[in-house]
Amino acid sequence: MNTRQIYYLTGGLLLFAAGVLVVGLDYGRMRADFTGQRITDGALADDRGEGRRPKPYSEEELRSDMLRAEEYLRQNSKDSATKAMELYTNILSYDTDRKVNQVARFGLASALYRLGDDRRALEHLRTLKREDIGDRSLSDNVDFLLGRILLLAGHEDEGRSILQSLLSRTTDRIIQSRVHSAFGDYYVKKGDRTKAKKSYRIAVEYYPDNFHAAFSGESARRFADMTESDPDLFDVHLADDIFRKEEPKKSDTKKDRKDRKKPAGTDKPKKASPGARTEPADYLRAEELYAKGLNLTRQNNHREALKLFMEAADLLNGLSPEQLKDVKLRNKIYRQLEHVFFRAGEAYASLEDRDESHAQFDRVLSNPDASLDQAALVRKGILLFDVQQYEAAYMIFNRAVQEFPDGNYTRRAEQWMRETENFLKKQTP
Structure with a gap:
């Protein structure tokens, strides 16, 4: 090997060593950055309750x-x-x-x-x-x-x-x-x-x-x-x-027997037990009326059921603004109204009063709770279909599909749309 080749070989080895050194330094820096980032991410994840076992709920x-x-x-x-x-x-x-x-x-x-x-x-x-x-x-x-x-x-x-x-x-x-x-x-x-x-x-x-x-x-x-x-x-x-706690039963002691002999009205008012219902009396009464109305619909007594549904709606709508400040109660009221209006619409439909039936289903749609909105749209569409207002019915069924694409009654609405479309085609000259 001549002198020139030795120089080339030596220079190449030096360059190779320098390259390895640079790569090694970059890798070390990258590894340190990665480790630091992982530690930071881990700390954040732990704060969010992720990555490690979360802290228990209260x-x-x-x-x-x-x-x-x-x-x-x-x-x-x-x-x-x-x-x-x-x-x-x-x-x-x-x-x-x-x-x-x-x-x-x-x-x-x-x-x-x-x-x-x-x-x-x-x-x-x-x-x-x-x-x-x-x-x-x-x-x-x-x-x-x-x-x-x-x-x-x-x-x-x-x-x-x-x-x-x-x-x-x-x-x-x-x-x-x-x-x-x-x-x-x-x-x-x-x-x-x-x-x-x-x-x-x-x-x-x-x-x-x-x-x-x-x-x-x-x-x-x-x-x-x-x-x-x-x-x-x-x-x-x-x-x-799950969270309703039962009051422990107390034994019948002398003190209990003495308390039972006290004149009425001498005891201090008792606190409501945990889990006891705290809704206003009118709300509880409306629930009771609604349940009775459902029982009457089972007996096909739609006229009497309708009276109870409307009475329940009046009680729920009559609750004071002060009571409605309670968000949980307000949502319960809206959900109950959703069902009351829907059942009233069904009762009017059974009595063949289509105008009032439509009005009640519209009340469902205007109510803040939306749980039965799609169902109300489908029922309105059926009412229109039954009186051969196919174009209006088609628009309502289409609205039920568009507004609730993955709703519980979307397939039913689509089925009604296809049926309505068939009638519209027959009407077209």
């Missing part, structure tokens, strides 16, 4: 999130179901009371079912079935949802067995209604419209506010090509029961 925070999640489940969109799913997932990531975990797991299964993820919903429901559920209402709801999903997913024997067993033991009319509604959906899927109509009719008899059964039954009655069904909507109230 009881008030837990109750608030459980109630919010249930409210999201009752709303008429997949976006709200997604929010419910996120809340329940977060609650289950904490170490909480066993009953809280069971209710949260059922809520998560309900949200997943509403979002079309039957497989994951089933996993959570089967987990609950392996546990000892002390609450009868929760146990019934778990059995219902499990049986419904299995029945409609092709596991007919297992699903039918669970639902029939539930039907034979429960006295809850809402659960009974939903079970018959599930059988109606099953018969629709099988193409047996006669059995479907019968199941939906029984479901509505048990609970007139089962709008899923009411709309599905209407479609089964009118449309020969009905082959699919919307997911059922859940309106459960389990969260409040």
Whole structure:
């Protein structure tokens, strides 16, 4: 090797060493930056309750999130179901009371079912079935949802067995209604419209506010090509029961017997027990009137039911502005009014007073609570369809689809749109 080649080789080695050194220094700096950033991100994540095990809820925070999640489940969109799913997932990531975990797991299964993820919903429901559920209402709801999903997913024997067993033991009319509604959906899927109509009719008899059964039954009655069904909507109230504390029973002591002998009016007023209902008397009275009105609709006594619905609406609308400052109470009132106006609209429709029926459904639409807005639009469209106002009906059905693209009655509205469109084409010269 001559002198020139040695110089070239030596220079190349030096350049190579310098390059390695530079890369090494850059890597060290990058690694330090990355490590520092990771530590910073980790600290931020820990502050947000992410990355590490979150700090436990306070009881008030837990109750608030459980109630919010249930409210999201009752709303008429997949976006709200997604929010419910996120809340329940977060609650289950904490170490909480066993009953809280069971209710949260059922809520998560309900949200997943509403979002079309039957497989994951089933996993959570089967987990609950392996546990000892002390609450009868929760146990019934778990059995219902499990049986419904299995029945409609092709596991007919297992699903039918669970639902029939539930039907034979429960006295809850809402659960009974939903079970018959599930059988109606099953018969629709099988193409047996006669059995479907019968199941939906029984479901509505048990609970007139089962709008899923009411709309599905209407479609089964009118449309020969009905082959699919919307997911059922859940309106459960389990969260409040978790936090309702029972007063411990006291033994019958001498002091108790002495107290019972005291003249009336000498005792100091007692504080309301935790969990006792604190709504105004007019609100509670309106709830009672509404329930009585529903019972009368089951007996086809629509005229008397209407009187009770209107009386309930007057009581709710008569609550003072001071009472309406309570946000939770205000939302309850709006939700109750939504149902009262809707049932009044149905009662007027049954009495063939279409103008008043439209007026009541318009009150539903103008009410701040929107839970039954899509249902009211569909009913208004049907009323217009029945008097052959097809163009107006089509616009209403289209509005129900456009404003609630993933609502509970979107498929029904689309079905009515197609039917209305057929009549419009026949009218076109």
